[in-house]
Amino acid sequence: xxxxxxxxxxxxxxxxxxxxxxxxxxxxxxxxxxxxxxxxxxxxxxxxxxxxxxxxxxxxxxxxxxxxxxxxxxxxxxxxxxxxxxxxxxxxxxxxxxxxxxxxxxxxxxxxxxxxxxxxxxxxxxxxxxxxxxxxxxxxxxxxxxxxxxxxxxxxxxxxxxxxxxxxxxxxxxxxxxxxxxxxxxxxxxxxxxxxxxxxxxxxxxxxxxxxxxxxxxxxxxxxxxxxxxxxxxxxxxxxxxxxxxxxxxxxxxxxxxxxxxxxxxxxxxxxxxxxxxxxxxxxxxxxxx
Numbered sequence: 016x017x018x019x020x021x022x023x024x025x026x027x028x029x030x031x032x033x034x035x036x037x038x039x040x041x042x043x044x045x046x047x048x049x050x051x052x053x054x055x056x057x058x059x060x061x062x063x064x065x066x067x068x069x070x071x072x073x074x075x076x077x078x079x080x081x082x083x084x085x086x087x088x089x090x091x092x093x094x095x096x097x098x099x100x101x102x103x104x105x106x107x108x109x110x111x112x113x114x115x116x117x118x119x120x121x122x123x124x125x126x127x128x129x130x131x132x133x134x135x136x137x138x139x140x141x142x143x144x145x146x147x148x149x150x151x152x153x154x155x156x157x158x159x160x161x162x163x164x165x166x167x168x169x170x171x172x173x174x175x176x177x178x179x180x181x182x183x184x185x186x187x188x189x190x191x192x193x194x195x196x197x198x199x200x201x202x203x204x205x206x207x208x209x210x211x212x213x214x215x216x217x218x219x220x221x222x223x224x225x226x227x228x229x230x231x232x233x234x235x236x237x238x239x240x241x242x243x244x245x246x247x248x249x250x251x252x253x254x255x256x257x258x259x260x261x262x263x264x265x266x267x268x269x270x271x272x273x274x275x276x277x278x279x280x281x282x283x284x285x286x287x288x289x290x291x292x293x294x295x296x297x298x299x300x301x302x303x304x305x
Contacts, residue, residue, distance in 0.1 A: 018124045021161075024048065059172060060077060135147075192224055197277075204224075
């Protein structure tokens with residue numbers, strides 16, 4: 016069984032999709048898919064489906080949803096299930112004490128692949144292999160096909176999981192940009208960073224990365240414009256001034272400080288490793304000596 020949740024929910028058994036169209040059975044499958052080969056408790060499934068107001072027939076209704084999923088799995092297996100699934104669909108969607116388990120039978124799980132590539136990137140970074148780190152982080156990010164579980168009407172538990180995954184994605188994206196800046200790829204990053212800066216106008220970390228890429232590309236005036244735009248947005252939206260780190264970056268750009276050059280900043284960029292939070296207005300500014 017192959018599972019993909021980094022985008023639309025895709026669960027494929029024997030080459031056939033087993034994702035239901037109905038909202039609540041899809042939620043059940045999505046929660047099981049987020050915890051492959053692990054027992055998901057009945058109480059967790061009930062909370063996801065109905066919150067604090069479950070129906071009186073909650074057990075029967077949940078069992079009905081599980082049966083619908085098993086029927087889809089059974090149809091994908093055909094008339095003769097393989098020998099390693101002696102109980103057919105019940106060997107894939109397994110009833111356990113207090114809950115249910117989705118047995119992937121060693122199939123591909125995109126979250127696991129994302130974590131594997133992310134870990135490889137961090138190990139490469141620790142070893143000083145910037146090219147390898149960038150390549151691994153890129154492979155991790157290429158697994159994403161859109162927002163996590165974008166086609167699932169998430170309840171409280173799925174919403175938490177989707178947010179966690181998105182934060183992980185943004186963290187790896189930040190790491191990859193830091194490494195690419197250290198590798199002198201500032202020209203290549205300009206388009207991507209401009210788009211990210213537009214999406215996250217209050218995020219100082221992104222704005223700082225864009226300023227640094229612009230400066231290194233010989234566009235000091237544009238880098239200063241980014242700072243002025245950020246200062247205006249922060250003032251209007253939050254009544255704040257840019258952080259001291261951003262102010263130091265602006266001063267460094269104005270002074271054409273040597274610390275902004277690639278030869279002097281590469282080590283500092285990699286060592287910071289800040290996280291790109293979607294709404295955090297005060298992340299660590301990277302690329303400038305403290």
